[in-house]
Amino acid sequence: MIDPEKIKLGISACLLGENVRYDGGHKLDKFIKETLGQYVEYVAVCPEVECGLGIPRESMHLEGEPDDPRLVTTRSKIDLTRRMANWAQKRVKELEKEDLCGFIFKSDSPSSGMERVKIYNENKIPVKKGVGIFAGIFMEYFPVLPVEDEGRLHDPVLRENFIERIFALKRWRESLKNTRAEGAFCIFIPRINY
Numbered sequence: 001m002i003d004p005e006k007i008k009l010g011i012s013a014c015l016l017g018e019n020v021r022y023d024g025g026h027k028l029d030k031f032i033k034e035t036l037g038q039y040v041e042y043v044a045v046c047p048e049v050e051c052g053l054g055i056p057r058e059s060m061h062l063e064g065e066p067d068d069p070r071l072v073t074t075r076s077k078i079d080l081t082r083r084m085a086n087w088a089q090k091r092v093k094e095l096e097k098e099d100l101c102g103f104i105f106k107s108d109s110p111s112s113g114m115e116r117v118k119i120y121n122e123n124k125i126p127v128k129k130g131v132g133i134f135a136g137i138f139m140e141y142f143p144v145l146p147v148e149d150e151g152r153l154h155d156p157v158l159r160e161n162f163i164e165r166i167f168a169l170k171r172w173r174e175s176l177k178n179t180r181a182e183g184a185f186c187i188f189i190p191r192i193n194y
């Protein structure tokens with residue numbers, strides 16, 4: 001049963017241990033699932049599976065320019081950009097109904113990475129300046145929502161900052177709904193032991 005008090009966060013499904021990666025594996029992050037997971041309710045999203053690419057599937061990466069990346073399969077060079085972008089445009093509209101207070105992305109993913117994803121230029125040289133196709137569309141659609149990736153959340157300062165922002169957003173939304181609390185806005189942020 002869903003706890004109505006819990007904060008809802010979107011998350012890349014592989015970080016919860018779901019076997020959705022191209023090779024049928026996962027990228028379970030125990031802190032995210034077991035520690036932070038006590039305080040939040042996750043809405044898992046795997047762009048590559050949800051847009052119909054299946055498990056297992058050919059690996060993919062970004063090619064082109066950072067401001068116009070293309071999602072391309074590594075060996076057969078199939079361009080999946082349009083397919084992924086079309087799906088992502090619909091998915092963000094569905095996610096809007098979830099009232100998310102943030103999103104935790106899988107780092108380095110050509111679909112889910114929020115920053116510094118490898119993008120290969122015409123000389124096949126990678127530069128870490130890309131943004132995953134789904135992550136880019138998500139962040140454009142929700143420009144003020146707190147976002148992080150699991151790699152950055154290993155940094156205690158960034159982690160604490162993210163937790164403060166998601167709790168503050170949740171409390172702020174609650175205060176807007178509560179007509180009796182006009183003008184009174186109190187943020188309680190529980191201590192999470194890492």
Ligand code: SF4
Pocket residue numbers: 012013014015020021022045046047048049106109111112
């Ligand atoms: S990184 Fe994103 S697309 Fe890749 S397996 Fe994880 S959730 Fe799916």
